[in-house]
Amino acid sequence: MKILYFAWLRSKIGVPTETVDLPAEVTTVGALVDWLKTRSPRHAEALANSKVVKVAVNQEHVPYDHPLSATDEVALFPPVTGG
Amino acid sequence: MKILYFAWLRSKIGVPTETVDLPAEVTTVGALVDWLKTRSPRHAEALANSKVVKVAVNQEHVPYDHPLSATDEVALFPPVTGG
């Protein structure tokens, strides 16, 4: 599964994108965020406060209980600040 | 006293402006409108419905109880429709 990071999530984690092999038990966005935290101390710090970690699946905003499938494009980012 | 008419008040009365000698008892805008109605059938018809006869004194909107003085510039017009 391809994960994209934006804004300070990208700079804190240190890469704009990574490809991960999801364990079978990670079936929701919330479980994915929790699992990503275990990948490195940088991930853990960047993703510590779930209130400011927003998720899009296939370019649509989704809540943490949204289900995942292996072909999804998943993006993690802080609250948006355009306009 | 100089009276100006605009929009359909002007076309109904037939002149854009007229100069009148006010009787001493005409001391308010409301009294002026009533007195103007007596000047001709055209005046009477144009000014019949006071709800749609608005008045400005010295280029400011005023209510019918506004006092008049001989040097005032008085304008009568329908509700405005610009913008």
Place this chain on the structure above:
Amino acid sequence: MTIRVQAEDFDVGAEYTAFTAGRTSIGGVTLFVGLVRDIAGGEAVSAMTLEHYPGMTERQLEAIEAEARRRWPLDDVLVIHRYGRLEPGDQIVLVATASAHRDAAFDSCRFLIDWLKTKAPFWKLEATPDGERWVEAKDSDDAAAARWAE
């Protein structure tokens, strides 16, 4: 802070450029342009003539603009209103407001056009297939202006 009452057309792009030129404190500009529609009240309109009360028009627009500046923190305000004969598609009025914050820009722009519609001495005469008719004031315009009562 500019008020113009004129027969000539105006160039929205040139006005916007002059309005914002060299400024770095503006966060948002709201512009409203009113145009002549080819249909009004279900009837075709081939032309519109705007009559106004010279002198009073400028005074009223200046008073409305001063009220907007009293209510909101504005970097600048521009109001241009035309008079004379116009055709469908022609521009009638431009209101522009600039502020550090978009809410102030939006609210003040809408306030200006709402008050202008009920206080500035303009009257519209429409040419239709049935002849000329003076446009009647709309209750909805009074209601829009009443929103801004303090």
Place this chain on the structure above:
Amino acid sequence: MTIRVQAEDFDVGAEYTAFTAGRTSIGGVTLFVGLVRDIAGGEAVSAMTLEHYPGMTERQLEAIEAEARRRWPLDDVLVIHRYGRLEPGDQIVLVATASAHRDAAFDSCRFLIDWLKTKAPFWKLEATPDGERWVEAKDSDDAAAARWAE
């Protein structure tokens, strides 16, 4: 109905002219232009870099525009949003709406910018004397967007 996401600047006058050209059914056009301010949160800002999520940005703006057209009778909608490095005074975003009636033009323009600020995937990085900082989302923007909940 046009959505553009671009690094290049835009010309408000040219966009307005193209937006209204040849149309006689529009009664009002509302435009909003967002600009880079030289001060934010009390600190001097020397530059701003807008990051975005290509693909999702366009999708979200199209969805927001479709929602505006569902809610209001609009003749046309234009949204242009820039990304990349900008300086104080530079234009960030243009939203324009055209309708027969001014209330629809005002409401839909404000709706578009309010929703854009909370849903379109853009992030601002400000350069200040203390270094670079990511702009934090404002509660007031969430509140502004929440006004439009149906």
